[in-house]
Amino acid sequence: MSLIVQKFGGSSVSDADGIKRVARRIMDTRAQGHDVVVVVSAMGDTTDDLLDLAGQLTDDAPAREMDMLLSSGERISMALLAMAIDAAGGKAVSFTGSQAGMVTDAVHGKARIIEVSPDRVRKAIERQHVAIVAGFQGMSKDSHNITTMGRGGSDTTAVALAAALDADVCEIYTDVDGVYTADPRIVSSAQKIDKISSEEMLEMAASGAKVLHLRCVEYARRFGVPLHVRSSFSTNEGTWVLPSPDDKIKIQEGEPLEQPIISGVAHDRSEAKVTVVGVPDIPGKAAEIFGVIAGANSNIDMIVQNVSTAGRGKTDISFTLPIVEGKDALAALHEAQERIGFEGVEYNEKIGKLSLIGAGMRSNPGVSFRFFEALSAAGVNVDMISTSEIRISIVTDADKLDTAVKAVHTAFNLDSDDAATVYGGTGR
Ligand code: ADP
Ligand code: ASP
Ligand code: MG
Numbered sequence: 001m002s003l004i005v006q007k008f009g010g011s012s013v014s015d016a017d018g019i020k021r022v023a024r025r026i027m028d029t030r031a032q033g034h035d036v037v038v039v040v041s042a043m044g045d046t047t048d049d050l051l052d053l054a055g056q057l058t059d060d061a062p063a064r065e066m067d068m069l070l071s072s073g074e075r076i077s078m079a080l081l082a083m084a085i086d087a088a089g090g091k092a093v094s095f096t097g098s099q100a101g102m103v104t105d106a107v108h109g110k111a112r113i114i115e116v117s118p119d120r121v122r123k124a125i126e127r128q129h130v131a132i133v134a135g136f137q138g139m140s141k142d143s144h145n146i147t148t149m150g151r152g153g154s155d156t157t158a159v160a161l162a163a164a165l166d167a168d169v170c171e172i173y174t175d176v177d178g179v180y181t182a183d184p185r186i187v188s189s190a191q192k193i194d195k196i197s198s199e200e201m202l203e204m205a206a207s208g209a210k211v212l213h214l215r216c217v218e219y220a221r222r223f224g225v226p227l228h229v230r231s232s233f234s235t236n237e238g239t240w241v242l243p244s245p246d247d248k249i250k251i252q253e254g255e256p257l258e259q260p261i262i263s264g265v266a267h268d269r270s271e272a273k274v275t276v277v278g279v280p281d282i283p284g285k286a287a288e289i290f291g292v293i294a295g296a297n298s299n300i301d302m303i304v305q306n307v308s309t310a311g312r313g314k315t316d317i318s319f320t321l322p323i324v325e326g327k328d329a330l331a332a333l334h335e336a337q338e339r340i341g342f343e344g345v346e347y348n349e350k351i352g353k354l355s356l357i358g359a360g361m362r363s364n365p366g367v368s369f370r371f372f373e374a375l376s377a378a379g380v381n382v383d384m385i386s387t388s389e390i391r392i393s394i395v396t397d398a399d400k401l402d403t404a405v406k407a408v409h410t411a412f413n414l415d416s417d418d419a420a421t422v423y424g425g426t427g428r
Pocket of ligand 2: 009010041042047048073135136150151152153154155
């Protein structure tokens with residue numbers, strides 16, 4: 001008998017039928033003799049709808065109230081799922097994040113987990129109940145306010161509970177059959193990956209493959225939690241994310257010993273590009289600019305410095321950051337403009353980032369050539385470039401992103417003959 005943590009995303013519980021289907025799936029797992037702890041997300045696009053609603057009232061909502069609002073989505077689905085299990089003859093009890101012992105810091109909207117004390121969840125398991133926990137939320141240790149952990153955060157709730165309860169596996173149920181070589185909504189010939197190292201999965205998630213929340217992959221790696229990403233709409237085997245690079249992949253007979261060079265292509269539309277124009281080309285100016293950005297609590301991704309269009313002795317510094325942080329960063333830059341002495345700031349949200357990821361590329365010199373050749377043949381203009389040992393990323397125009405993803409996917413022979421199935425969701 002083992003303990004399984006099962007997380008169901010919003011598209012898996014988007015309506016009453018979906019909730020019934022998930023309830024049956026949980027009961028089937030119980031019937032096989034396992035203890036089950038469930039983490040649920042808000043139904044369908046509830047979180048986006050709540051955000052839209054708040055946006056109709058104010059564009060500067062108090063962060064505490066925003067978290068109170070958004071955390072309610074998961075409370076709806078946890079209670080409904082418990083009712084569905086009860087109606088089907090099972091025993092279930094639902095808990096909010098704070099009842100389940102998810103203790104976080106006080107940073108609303110992107111709270112980090114400090115401690116997990118799932119005593120009530122343990123007691124529910126002892127009483128042979130299915131414990132259902134609302135994802136994406138916790139309670140601040142200091143302020144005792146309700147916090148949320150950032151979009152997609154229910155994955156992280158699930159892994160944190162799996163680690164605290166020493167579960168045998170954490171299953172992430174979603175609307176596709178696993179992690180693919182590209183988003184199957186864009187590349188229908190994408191292939192399902194059977195096993196992926198946590199190192200590569202980290203890069204995929206960090207590069208925008210939202211099938212797993214980045215922090216969930218980090219957490220699973222740190223605590224050695226095996227992750228199985230699969231669909232709640234099928235019983236197909238999904239993708240295993242291997243907890244640590246030391247965790248040896250069990251190679252079946254006849255399987256090639258070397259992993260493929262490339263694991264996949266990820267894309268991201270959630271970033272904007274900021275260009276600080278006409279920065280005096282003297283030591284210390286970049287530090288001043290990034291000091292201002294750090295003060296605004298923005299997470300910078302790519303950075304490029306160019307000779308300025310503003311003339312001699314000047315440079316332009318461009319960087320990308322999450323669109324949601326753009327407003328604060330721009331305000332902070334404008335305030336510091338006179339002191340730092342740059343000429344202006346440009347801001348563009350219509351960009352897209354594409355990343356090619358694979359642990360094999362560090363020992364394969366032809367990868368960059370093939371990558372840029374594919375982009376050029378597809379008529380994609382490259383605006384910014386950054387690399388790591390196992391990733392090449394570029395920024396291009398948002399409306400060229402899909403073309404670019406398809407071209408790179410094909411150039412690295414990742415296309416499969418079968419079309420990937422997308423079972424549900426709106427991709428929002
Ligand atoms: P959930 O509501 O279950 O948390 P998400 O919408 O957060 O689901 O994540 C699943 C979606 O992630 C898929 O429907 C797919 O469009 C998208 N996705 C992006 N990149 C990938 C990838 N490489 N493999 C699989 N899905 C991906
Ligand atoms: N409901 C939250 C969101 O839409 C959390 C999650 O689904 O993981 O971001
Ligand atoms: Mg998700």
